[in-house]
Amino acid sequence: MSDATQGFSLELSSDLREMRDWVHQFAASVIRPAAAEWDEREQVPWPVLEEAAKIGLYSLDFYAQQYFEGSGLGIPVVFEELFWADAGIGLSLTGSSLAAVSVVSNGTPEQIGEWLPQMFGKPGDVKLGAFCASEPDAGSDVGAIRTRAVYDQKSDEWVINGVKTWATNGGIANVHVVVASVDPALGSRGQASFIVPPGTPGLRMGQKFRKHGIRASHTAEVILDDVRVPGQCLVGGKDKLDERLARIGAGKRGGEQAAMKTFEASRPSVAAMAVGVARAAVEFATEYARTRVQFGRPIGQNQGVAFQLADMRASVDAARLLTWRAAWMARQGLPMLAAEGSMSKLVAGETAVRVTEQAIQILGGNGYTREYPVERWHRDAKIFTIFEGTSEIQRMIIGRAVTGLDVR
Numbered sequence: 001m002s003d004a005t006q007g008f009s010l011e012l013s014s015d016l017r018e019m020r021d022w023v024h025q026f027a028a029s030v031i032r033p034a035a036a037e038w039d040e041r042e043q044v045p046w047p048v049l050e051e052a053a054k055i056g057l058y059s060l061d062f063y064a065q066q067y068f069e070g071s072g073l074g075i076p077v078v079f080e081e082l083f084w085a086d087a088g089i090g091l092s093l094t095g096s097s098l099a100a101v102s103v104v105s106n107g108t109p110e111q112i113g114e115w116l117p118q119m120f121g122k123p124g125d126v127k128l129g130a131f132c133a134s135e136p137d138a139g140s141d142v143g144a145i146r147t148r149a150v151y152d153q154k155s156d157e158w159v160i161n162g163v164k165t166w167a168t169n170g171g172i173a174n175v176h177v178v179v180a181s182v183d184p185a186l187g188s189r190g191q192a193s194f195i196v197p198p199g200t201p202g203l204r205m206g207q208k209f210r211k212h213g214i215r216a217s218h219t220a221e222v223i224l225d226d227v228r229v230p231g232q233c234l235v236g237g238k239d240k241l242d243e244r245l246a247r248i249g250a251g252k253r254g255g256e257q258a259a260m261k262t263f264e265a266s267r268p269s270v271a272a273m274a275v276g277v278a279r280a281a282v283e284f285a286t287e288y289a290r291t292r293v294q295f296g297r298p299i300g301q302n303q304g305v306a307f308q309l310a311d312m313r314a315s316v317d318a319a320r321l322l323t324w325r326a327a328w329m330a331r332q333g334l335p336m337l338a339a340e341g342s343m344s345k346l347v348a349g350e351t352a353v354r355v356t357e358q359a360i361q362i363l364g365g366n367g368y369t370r371e372y373p374v375e376r377w378h379r380d381a382k383i384f385t386i387f388e389g390t391s392e393i394q395r396m397i398i399g400r401a402v403t404g405l406d407v408r
Helices: 014-041 046-054 060-067 074-085 087-106 109-115 184-190 238-249 258-291 303-332 340-368 374-385 391-403
Strands: 129-132 148-152 157-168 175-181 191-196 203-208 219-230
Touching: 014 046, 014 074, 014 087, 014 374, 046 087, 060 074, 060 087, 074 087, 074 258, 074 303, 087 109, 087 129, 087 157, 087 175, 087 191, 087 258, 087 374, 129 157, 148 175, 157 175, 157 191, 175 219, 184 191, 184 238, 191 219, 258 303, 258 340, 258 374, 303 340, 340 374, 340 391
Parallel strands: 129 175
Antiparallel strands: 148 157, 157 219, 175 191, 203 219
């Protein structure tokens, strides 16, 4: 037996198992009982965020610890448990992490140290972060971003104008990270990210969206009207940006642009969210099938139900394994030559939609009512085939990777 074989394991470390069980306890005792109420209210569940902050679950220290956990599985394990409880509240608890990742991925140590704490706050003073990339005419087509950032050399400030949409925590966050074009002629290669500090004049919330699912998470437009931010708020710094633009101008590769780098780092995390929702539906439908009696026996004894549950469980486990592989590869710095990150997001998102629908079918009329949670999970699941790269975009990325062709 080789050393490599001896060293291989799919078992979580004792630390990860302990952390998972701790998060699950909070998810089961605090989030789940509150889920239906906040879904109906369509508001940020501030009391739940406050409870999470009190125990250290909603905190920069906790997310940083999991983000840098050696196996890469810290964040996926946490996200699966939170979204097993409820996707809307889960997104309220994790939405700030996307803005944080965008700064960690591209920012300077000084920017990370200054701004990340302001995205989470502390017990009694909970804060939020928002990552703003999508626009009314630039969703999947990130290269079409029109929000413009112009450098004012006299004051060493960047002046930002534009409209962002579909922003989680948009307009109510303390810290916004905004993707803008600094050189429109270069498309996505001419983009950069900017930190907009709390209370900056010119930034305001536009339309708040009323959504099909994840309704306890705040989603809105962000309008930027002559927003001026200090030069030091350019994520990564001006020297780094100038060097990249110079390389592009000389016909060389400029490196990954800001928005795509953030999305690539977050794909296994989003996949884990979808796995959590899917797992919740499978568990609930399985227990229902064990206890629901029709024609003198539990409906789970019918092959038509049991076979569905078998497929559902296998699909969720497959999605989780793809997610863990991608997260592990990302943490080890391994190249995703077959777009493994996109694979995890594609399969997990499609699985969540399919198994939540199957759960409704198993529950029959009960599954279609709000008295049971599966209809909410089905509504929530659909977002995972849409945001942070639609299923079609993931297939295009994977198709390009596996064929080596410019698939369009």
